[in-house]
Amino acid sequence: MCGRYALGIRASFVRYQLQQQGMQVDNAPEDDEARETYNFPPGAYGLVYRAEVPDSGLRDDEETPAEVNEQTDAPTAVQEDRTGEDETSQEDQATGDKKHFNYEIKVMKWGLIPFWTKRSPDYGSMMRTINCRDDSLIENRGMWNTMKQRKRCIVVAQGFYEWLKKGPGGKEKVPHFVKRKDGQLMCFAGLWDCVKYEDAEEKLYTYTIITTDSNKQLNFLHDRMPVILDPDTDAMKLWLDPTVNKWSKELQSLLKPFEGELECYPVNKDVGKVGNNSPDFIIPVDSKENKKNIANFFGNAQKKNDLKHSSQENKEVKVERNQDIRKTEDHNGSENSAPMPVPPKSDGGMKRKADLDDEGEHVEKAPKLEFNPDDKPSLQQPATPDKAPSPPKRTTAKKTRSATSNADVSKKPSPAKADGSKRITSFFGKT
Template structure:
């Protein structure tokens, strides 16, 4: 966990219509430095954000190799300060850093691909790196080593989904949405990387669940508060050595959260609706059957007859996620797993497809015929025809099978 979250941020009509500009302003209002933001079309806006999509990541604006190299920076800084001292010998001003640190929002693909990967990983491999367990970072070795030292980031979202297993064998899965109680944007601790082809990818770090979410799942994302000391340390590009101090940041969230059931339609990645982050029993949820009857009673003055419960209105737009989903036993979450699309040799609309189907149908019909020829009556010898032995049922009527006998 997490295997699905919400990033359907919509700004008020009176504000800047750009969603990323709205997120940037929102974070800046919380004291976070945001010097750059991507365009809206670089990030998928959906209340049902699944692995493989491009999300919003907040990080220090440094090179693709990651945090600063102290030795190289020290040499560069020494040369810069030496030159400055020669030009400003009499200056009493305090020396300033040769390079001011900037922070930015960036579009990245969910599912980390390490830079040292020689070939493009398959879909299954990518799905295994959407999360990174905190305990896998304790030892200073393994696939996450370079990322945890030099490429730490924050993943921005509205909250995340988790599926509660119920019923015999846990076959029934009820989706729940988890968000901050104050309604602010949620910040996950994450790691990022970049390939030679400039493909930026990220993973969400998970830890043990806090007492509030134990009933739902035993794992949860590492959540950091904006401008907290923990977040500052996590994003500090000057820290390029993994330490106990950084490891201690990865712990269950101690702040207040809200968790409640949401519509089951969120299980399919192609569905998208604002109702997905609204409690199913809330007055704000238009799909709530209780609200339907209450509204009808107010308008008509009497209780209406029961009608079929309507599903949440889905927001389907061009380019929406069309992948299928299937239940899978994940190590980190119970979210239905998106599966890659399967390419067909012939599209139902492709030329020749209809003719091919018709030919197959005709051939199958012909193969079903009996190979025996029908006996013909002689034109010169009028032998009497055999009468059907129409076997009668007990009530005297012929059985239906007698009509098909030759």
């Protein structure tokens, strides 16, 4: 803790934001010099805000940023004669005047490497110095002693990540993102240093983030949190003042839990893999803006389904309109104007006979075709008996009704169909 934070913004935007909050920024790097990612890992090059001082820090009140020595690459200037320098310093102290310092945003590597290091350490060693505990700075000894006195800085971020352990044995880890509720950039209290390896030609600037006890809002998440300072406050000015080059209780008192309001919420689990990068990592999982939100998934599916049905309905309506292009005529709505039924033809030879099928349905039998000797087709006429058959007499006997038709059917069972089905009356007759 803190092992991952977000910095998905350009250096020019960071400069603008700090200036908007009343902080002095005299120099800043180009946008492509620092890593721009929403999943900022240890070992990456981030943005650090500090006073422009020599690489060894401002040792005493007599040194100024314009002075150059063998161990620094501070801004070059005409070296002044040090004769009478003590008298000038005493005059400044008597009048209370303070020297002017430039402040800069500088690109540094996350994971502090002390200036006395001879060779590049391995990744595991660097990981042990990405954070510095506030209680390790109380005594004036240890590896942090030089940095805490003369090399203090601010680490700029959008917010930081922490993983909540859940389930048996804490096997399940749910990432949470923490940011300021007012939307401002987070300013972590940090320390920096500069090292030059034996076999290297260039210097390497590195930094660490100071942590303290979590406030009440984040106790459920972790017992540690970064020290967060408010921009353009007396606390931040004191922390960045290079003339305060002796550790004091006043400086130690600045390292405390954040008293402002924070926002903390679960985020996409993909942030757990170093190398992944997405703006969704700083958006709540259950937010409508997050593509991983399950509600958005079903919402999008329903939206697509609705659009599909709407498109289909429009297509059907279009087809119906294309087919129904008949001319519309006005009618008076009275049955007296309805067309009369067509009378049956008198030619009995052309009249089709009606019959019933096995299920009692009416079936129209088409007349059979046969060929005459002269190969001309003609309709077969029914044989005419000597005497015309008399019409069937009407009886008052009750006729059997079909279960599937309104036509009368004969009581005599019909033979089984070719497909093996039988009349339902035959089935119940045998049971």
